[in-house]
Amino acid sequence: MNVNNLMAELERKHPGESEYLQAVREVLVTVEKTYNEHPELEANKIAERIVEPDRIFTFKVPWVDDKGQIQVNLGYRVQFNNAIGPYKGGLRFHPSVNLSILKFLGFEQIFKNALTTLPMGGAKGGSDFNPKGKSDREVMRFCQAFMTELWRYIGPETDVPAGDIGVGGREIGYLYGMYRKLARENTGVLTGKGMTYGGSLVRPEATGFGAVYFVRQMLETAGDKLEGKVIAISGFGNVAWGAALKATELGARVVTISGPDGYIHDPAGLDAEKIDYMLELRASNNDVVAPYADKFPGSTFYPGRKPWEVKVDIAMPCATQNELDGEDAKRLAANGVKYVAEVSNMGCRPEAIDLFIEKRIVYGPGKAVNAGGVATSGLEMSQNSMKISWSREEVDARLHQIMSSIHHACLEFGTEPDGYINYMKGANIAGFMKVARSMVEQGVI
Structure with missing residues (x-):
């Protein structure tokens, strides 16, 4: 892999997507040496495959505000990589949301989720809708309209969204309620749910x-x-x-x-x-x-x-x-x-x-430091699939264990000859190599 050549091609294909290109470059630069020590990765064109999303859904979200006026927002879901498990990543509702930001977040999510040791792939989604200043009824109507488009492409073993900026417990509740109505089932398809309908302690x-x-x-x-x-x-x-x-x-x-x-x-x-x-x-x-x-x-x-x-x-x-x-x-x-x-x-x-x-x-780096959120989302998925609920102490103990595992992986791959711990290098190599090996083992698909 030659990072400069690969980045030049990406910049040609995705001009102007600065956040996405920044995230890709950061990972590739730190894993280049390790990657080139494994000829099977180059033979399977893992770098070229891993930097592109599996698919992207873009859709309009029409909804009615409290004045009876029709508003139209854009909705997205970027399903980036599911080599090690179902797509997993938050939904962000904020005026700044665009495809570049969601692709950067989805790309980061692949390796963050891999670091948690849980079987989760990487994804991200959201909308340019701004919940700030909206009434509860307006937020509900938007969430219901958003889920009307999204529900066909998600599921507990397919793609499990969660919250992010602008999407908290209120929004997850409205989204889940509409999903349950449309899919006619109660499943762990969203995480960050309320404790009355399948949420996990410690998640917030x-x-x-x-x-x-x-x-x-x-x-x-x-x-x-x-x-x-x-x-x-x-x-x-x-x-x-x-x-x-x-x-x-x-x-x-x-x-x-x-x-x-x-x-x-x-x-x-x-x-x-x-x-x-x-x-x-x-x-x-x-x-x-x-x-x-x-x-x-x-x-x-x-x-x-x-x-x-x-x-x-x-x-x-x-x-x-x-x-x-x-x-x-x-x-x-x-x-x-x-x-x-x-x-x-x-x-x-x-x-x-x-x-x-x-x-x-x-x-x-964020993919290591902030992985506790998605790790606990993964624990919520486990509780939902087993139809059980763990105590606060049990969830917190598992969170401790996962963060300790992530830290250990960073030390293993990021310790420099002078003893300095390059946590960015360690996190990127550990997460990337886990996903890359899984892709090699599963063939070109």
Whole structure:
């Protein structure tokens, strides 16, 4: 495999899909040497096959708003690779959704799911519909219209969507209700469901919890400990909530949150009361963080700025892709940051990652750090298939075990001669090689 030649061909076929091309290049560059040591992969053209989705569904979603006006959105499902199990990946409802973003997320999902040790392939989907400011009835009507188009292509052994940005418990409920009506069956076809109809305990917190478990192992491997560390996080949705909650519980101090309006610096650190307040604010369709500073004295709101200028030990981007760029990375490095862990998917720009690795700052990529969410979705699938429900302690114990397995795989494939752990290289090689071997064993299909 020659990465530059392959990327040139992809850029020719998919011009303008910057997020997708970025994700593909990041993986291929790190696995190129290992890939070329296995001639059977080149003989089966695994690289050329793995970078293209199996199929993409695009459809219009007409729905009626509360004023009786007809609205039309676009819907997508990218079924990327199912070599090791049913397609699995979230649905994102946000105005920024386009095919490039969904292809990047679906491509990342292949290897993230492979790392979990669970039998799940990679997929992603969503719509440019914006739930913000919509009534419950409008959200319900949109979800029902969306599922009317999607339901034929998904199933518990075929493709199992979940939530993502803009798709929480409310949306999953409406989507599942319509699927159940159309398919005339109760199955585990969606994850992130409510506890009254097949959901799993710990699922809402799992991405943030799993990220903190992974970070704790990063620190322990480096001879350090999480207790007493100061952490900057971005965002304040479910992912940031889970990360802040677990980090605080384990003795760290989370001093930032952020929104589209700017960020909050709270030197005292978030606690349960502050986290609950922000969740209530988010639930009211208010995604700004400025009110936090009025509510809690001692904190400061910085409009239009990002939290990566604060002096911290650990940075954990929890919001969206490419949120931490090269300049942010320079500020973090200058302020002595020791660890960076992506909790969002592809949260760091390539130049930021390069700087972290160059300066030997320990960097954990999203496909490893945030895999706890999809891992717990996989556990929900297992519970649904067996028609049982595990306790919170059982699910959390399995989540611990999975994150530990992912960390071990990163160490196995990412340890450099000088002892530095290149977690990006380790995660990419471990996930890629598992899927690649499976594709070779199953033939050209």
